[in-house]
Amino acid sequence: xxxxxxxxxFSARVDDALSAEERARLEAHLATCAECPREWQxxxxxxxxxxxxxxxxxxxxxxxxxxxxxxxxxxxxLGRSLLVPWPVKLPLEAAAIALVAGLALLIMQGSPExxxxxxxxxxxxxxxxxxAAPPPAATKSEPAQGPRPPxxxxxxxQRRYAWPDEAKERASELAPAESRAExxxxxxxxxxxxxxxxxxESRAKKADAVETLARQDTERDRAAAAxxxxxxxxxxxxxxxxxxxxxxxxRAMQKSGELRNVTAAAASVQARLAAGDRATAERxxxxxxxxxxxxxxxxxxxxDGAVLExxxxxxxxDEVKRGLQGLGSLRLDETRGTRTDPRRITLRLEx
Amino acid sequence: xxxxxxxxxxxxxxxxxxxxxxxxxxxxxxxxxxFGVALRMLGSRAEAEEIAQETFLRAHRALxxxxxxxxxxxxxxxxxxxxxxxxxxxxxxxxxxSDEAAVLRHAAENADAGAVLxxxxxxxxxxxxxxxxxxxxRIVVVLRDLEGLDYEEIAEVLGLPLNTVRTRxxxxxxxxxxxxxxWLP
Numbered sequence: 250x251x252x253x254x255x256x257x258x259f260s261a262r263v264d265d266a267l268s269a270e271e272r273a274r275l276e277a278h279l280a281t282c283a284e285c286p287r288e289w290q291x292x293x294x295x296x297x298x299x300x301x302x303x304x305x306x307x308x309x310x311x312x313x314x315x316x317x318x319x320x321x322x323x324x325x326x327l328g329r330s331l332l333v334p335w336p337v338k339l340p341l342e343a344a345a346i347a348l349v350a351g352l353a354l355l356i357m358q359g360s361p362e363x364x365x366x367x368x369x370x371x372x373x374x375x376x377x378x379x380x381a382a383p384p385p386a387a388t389k390s391e392p393a394q395g396p397r398p399p400x401x402x403x404x405x406x407q408r409r410y411a412w413p414d415e416a417k418e419r420a421s422e423l424a425p426a427e428s429r430a431e432x433x434x435x436x437x438x439x440x441x442x443x444x445x446x447x448x449x450e451s452r453a454k455k456a457d458a459v460e461t462l463a464r465q466d467t468e469r470d471r472a473a474a475a476x477x478x479x480x481x482x483x484x485x486x487x488x489x490x491x492x493x494x495x496x497x498x499x500r501a502m503q504k505s506g507e508l509r510n511v512t513a514a515a516a517s518v519q520a521r522l523a524a525g526d527r528a529t530a531e532r533x534x535x536x537x538x539x540x541x542x543x544x545x546x547x548x549x550x551x552x553d554g555a556v557l558e559x560x561x562x563x564x565x566x567d568e569v570k571r572g573l574q575g576l577g578s579l580r581l582d583e584t585r586g587t588r589t590d591p592r593r594i595t596l597r598l599e600x
Numbered sequence: 601x602x603x604x605x606x607x608x609x610x611x612x613x614x615x616x617x618x619x620x621x622x623x624x625x626x627x628x629x630x631x632x633x634x635f636g637v638a639l640r641m642l643g644s645r646a647e648a649e650e651i652a653q654e655t656f657l658r659a660h661r662a663l664x665x666x667x668x669x670x671x672x673x674x675x676x677x678x679x680x681x682x683x684x685x686x687x688x689x690x691x692x693x694x695x696x697x698s699d700e701a702a703v704l705r706h707a708a709e710n711a712d713a714g715a716v717l718x719x720x721x722x723x724x725x726x727x728x729x730x731x732x733x734x735x736x737x738r739i740v741v742v743l744r745d746l747e748g749l750d751y752e753e754i755a756e757v758l759g760l761p762l763n764t765v766r767t768r769x770x771x772x773x774x775x776x777x778x779x780x781x782x783w784l785p
Contacts, residue, residue: 260770264744266751291784295777298784299745302726305636307652308645312627315656319623 250274252285259292517583518566518594524577527598531555534596537572541565543591554599563590608672615663627656630673633747634680640742641684643731651687655680670756677747678757681739688735722783729779737772744769 255278261267262275279286330337524530534557535545543561550556561569573579573596611629614622634655638648658679659666666675730738743749743757755765777784 257770260766260773263773264751266766287785291781292773292777294784295780296745296773298722298726298780299730299741299773299776302723302746304632304746305639305648307631307635308649311631311635311649311652312624315627315631315653316624318653318657319660320657 250278252278252282252288255279255282255285256288256292259289262289263293263296517589517592519582520573520594520596521580521599522573522577522596523579523599525600527554527600530576530598531557533576534559534573534598537569537576541569541572543569546593554597557594557596557598559594559596560591561594563592566592566594609668612666612668612672623660626659626672630676631656633673634676637677637680637739637742637747638684640730640746641681641735641738642687643727647687651680651683654683658683671753674749674753674757677743677749677753678759681743681757685735685739725780725783729776732779733772733775737768737775740765740768741772741776745773 255275258267258271258275261271267275279289522530522534538545538559538561541561542565543559546558546560548555548557559569570579570581607629611622611625615626631652635648635652638651638655639645642648642651655676659676670678730741733741739758740754743754744751749757751762751765751769754760754769755762758765760768
C-alpha cells in the first residue's frame with residue numbers, strides 16, 4: 250500500500266470509521282513510513298482546529314422574530330388571498346350580484362302576483378260605448394263571485410278588486426240572496442275564484458237572459474250608462490272582456506226594476522212563441538201558467554215583442570208546454586238548462 | 601445534539617398536536633445549530649439569520665408532511681443546507697473574507713496579549729479557510745466537524761451516497777490542512 254493510499258484513510262481514522270483490516274494496514278504503514286506519521290499529525294491537528302471553532306450563536310431575539318413571522322392560520326390566509334387581490338375579488342363580487350339578480354328573477358317568476366304588480370296598468374277603455382263601460386255593473390256583480398280578494402299594494406290590483414261600499418249596497422239590494430252568488434262575472438278582468446254553486450252553464454243562461462231583456466230598453470240603457478259613468482268618475486274602467494257585454498243592459502234593467510227578476514231567472518228553458526195577436530197570446534200564457542200553479546216572474550217589452558220570465562212547477566211543465574204549442578208556433582230549447590223545479594222559462598212572444 | 605435526540609419524538613408529537621409552545625421550543629432548541637450552519641456556509645450574520653428564520657418557517661408549514669422517519673434535527677439541517685446551497689447557487693459570489701472572519705481578524709489586531717492575539721488570528725484563519733472551500737465540500741465539513749453529524753446523517757441531509765460524503769469530507773479536510781499550515785506541526 251502506497252503512502253497516498255494510506256493518507257486517503259486519514260479522514261476515516263479521525264472519525265473512527267475504519268474497518269479492522271484498514272486499520273491494521275494503516276497502523277502497519279505508519280509504523281514503517283517516515284513521512285506519513287507527520288502527515289497524520291498535521292491532518293489530525295487541522296481537524297482538531299476546525300472542531301475547536303466556537304459554536305455560532307444566533308442573535309438575541311431570534312426566537313421572537315421567528316415566532317412573529319410565523320404564518321397566520323390557514324383560514325385567515327385563505328380569506329386574505331380570496332378577498333384582497335382585485336383579480337379575484339372583482340369576479341367574486343360580480344358573481345354575487347349575478348346570483349342575487351338570478352334569485353330575484355326566480356322569485357318574480359314563481360309569484361304571479363308579483364308579475365302582475367310589475368306590469369303596466371291596463372289602459373281604461375272609453376266609457377261612452379256600452380261594451381266598454383262596465384264599472385258600476387262590475388262592482389255590483391263582483392261580490393257574488395266568492396271570497397273577497399286580498400288587498401294588495403299595487404294600484405292596478407286595487408282597482409281590480411275595488412269594493413266600493415256604494416256598489417256593495419246596490420248589489421245586495423238588486424240581487425236576491427239565492428242568485429247573488431250566481432251573478433255572471435261582469436268584471437272587466439279575469440274571473441275571480443268561483444263559488445262552487447256557479448257553473449258555466451248557469452252563467453251562460455243568465456247572460457242570455459240579460460242580453461235579451463237589455464235590448465228592450467236601448468235608449469234607457471244608454472242614458473243610464475252615461476249617468477252611471479258620470480256619477481262615478483273615480484270608478485275604474487279597465488279593459489272589457491266579452492263577459493262584460495251584458496253589463497250595460499243589466500245596468501239599464503236595474504233602473505227599471507226588472508233586473509231583480511231577470512237575474513233571479515236561472516232559466517232552464519228558452520222559448521219563442523210566434524202568435525198572430527201578441528196581447529191575446531200573452532193573456533193566454535198568463536192564464537196557462539196560473540192554472541198550472543206557476544207565476545209570471547217578470548215581463549219586459551221591446552219594440553218587436555215581449556219577454557216573459559215564467560216559473561212553472563216541473564210536474565206541470567209538460568201541460569204548460571202543450572198549452573203554449575196551442576197558442577202558436579212554439580220553438581223550445583231545453584237542452585241548455587238543468588231541469589230545475591220549478592222550471593224557469595224565458596218566453597219571447599213574437600208576431 | 602445527540603443528548604437531545606430522545607426528546608425529538610415527544611417534541612414532534614406536541615408539534616403535530618398543535619401545541620403552540622412546542623414550536624417555540626423547537627426554535628429555541630435548534631436556533632444556534634441552524635444559524636451556525638448558515639453562518640459557516642454564507643459567511644454573513646445577516647444572511648445566516650435570514651436563512652435560519654426561513655428554515656423554521658418552512659418547517660412550520662411542512663410539519664404535517666414530516667413523516668418522522670428522520671430526526672427533527674436532521675430534518676432542520678436538510679432544510680437549512682438546501683436553502684444555503686440554493687442561495688449560493690442563485691447568487692454566485694467570488695471568495696471574499698467573511699463578516700465573521702473580519703470581526704475575528706479585527707479583534708486579533710487589537711488584542712494585547714500574545715496568546716489572545718494568536719488565538720484570534722487562528723479563528724480568523726479557520727473561518728477564511730472554511731469560506732474558501734467549494735460549497736459542496738464546505739457543507740460536508742460543516743455538518744461533520746462543526747455540527748457533529750455522522751456520515752449516514754450527512755448522506756441523509758444532503759441526499760448523497762455515503763461514499764460521496766466520505767470523499768468530499770476527506771478533500772475538504774485536505775484543503776483545510778493546506779490552508780492552516782502555519783498553525784500545524
